[in-house]
Amino acid sequence: MTNDLVRVRLDVSYDGREFSGWARQHGRRTVQGEIEDALRVVLRRDETPELTVAGRTDAGVHARGQVAHVDLPAEVWAEHGTQLLRRLAGRLPMDVRVRGVGEAPPHFDARFSAVWRRYAYRVTDHPGGADPLLRGHVLWHNWPLDLDAMNEAARGLLGEHDFAAYCKKREGATTIRTLQELAWVRRPDGVLEATVRADAFCHNMVRALVGAMLFVGDGHRPPEWPAQVLAAGVRDSAVHVVRPHGLTLEEVGYPADSELAARNLASRNKRTLPPLPGRGAAAGCC
Incomplete structure (x- = not known):
């Protein structure tokens, strides 16, 4: 500046x-x-x-x-x-x-200084559909949803992973992300609300994750299935990217002012996952 x-x-x-x-x-x-x-x-x-x-x-x-x-x-x-x-x-x-x-404080950058982004996705399984006053912000899912099964599935997705199976690939961009929080609650009005927080998100990531968990919640897949899709590393045709209107960017987190410059540098580094145990970094494919 x-x-x-x-x-x-x-x-x-x-x-x-x-x-x-x-x-x-x-x-x-x-x-x-x-x-x-x-x-x-x-x-x-x-x-x-x-x-x-x-x-x-x-x-x-x-x-x-x-x-x-x-x-x-x-x-x-x-x-x-x-x-x-x-x-x-x-x-x-x-x-x-x-x-x-x-x-803004010195070294602040809205994009590169951020340490996390928190989204919410809202869905209702009410048999009569979404409240007309909420219809622009709540997805209607026409199957009963099991909250416990969805939270079990969510726990298997937490941590640092390559989320290629849940992202729309972009040339030259990494799909490695750290999913810090993923949990569902049912509000008093019956709406199910997912909190999704990560250091960053790749294209369509939140909506694809929600789509996989809804498939678990309505009984079409077991709770371990979303983690299996993640580990496979490729898009699964059964993972649907849900509609955008249920998704809201709720908050962006930033570090203390004294840490902004360091965070900017770290954010610009292209991320890679560490090699798997017992496998060298230059291990060949088979």
């Missing part, structure tokens, strides 16, 4: 139903596009400020605790900073809100 730029953190919420995801796309309505365009207008800039985000959510996915940053000239921040939140509220459409704006 140069002396004439200020890094600004934005805390963002949005209803993803009418968006083609976070990332700006030509000819499509996106969260990034709406916020960047609003920033250009309220800051009275000719050029469009560019946001960096903690997690690029897919089309239809919601967020309650998304985090982004933008680098602004110091004189622009000094002039507009105190009124920026209110002005954005007046400019943005109602399905996206910037809930907080502030100068």
Whole structure:
């Protein structure tokens, strides 16, 4: 960061139903596009400020605790900073809100500084379907779900693994992730809610994991099946990527300010799994 730029953190919420995801796309309505365009207008800039985000959510996915940053000239921040939140509220459409704006600490990066992202997926197995007032945020699964079986399946997926079986492959990107938390509860209103927390997620990972666990919950597969799919390392046609509207990015976690620089470096390193016991790192395939 140069002396004439200020890094600004934005805390963002949005209803993803009418968006083609976070990332700006030509000819499509996106969260990034709406916020960047609003920033250009309220800051009275000719050029469009560019946001960096903690997690690029897919089309239809919601967020309650998304985090982004933008680098602004110091004189622009000094002039507009105190009124920026209110002005954005007046400019943005109602399905996206910037809930907080502030100068970020040194070395903060919304993407690379994050140590975890926490999502929630919500589903109902009520025979009458989803509550009409929740239909845009809760998936209806037309089979009774066994909460205990789903949690047993979830425990077999925790830890650091190559999640290639649950991810849509992207060229040059690793699918190794550390799944820190995965658990289901049934809320008082009957909705089942999964908490899914990891250091990072690859494309479609949460929705594929949920799809596998729903298959266990409704009795189509045993609780050990999702872990077996994980160990096989290839996509299984029985693993369905569930619809996006049940998924919400709830929170992004960051380390203490003094650890931000080190975290940025660690996040940029491409990850590999350690070799299996008894097998050298350069072991050949068979």
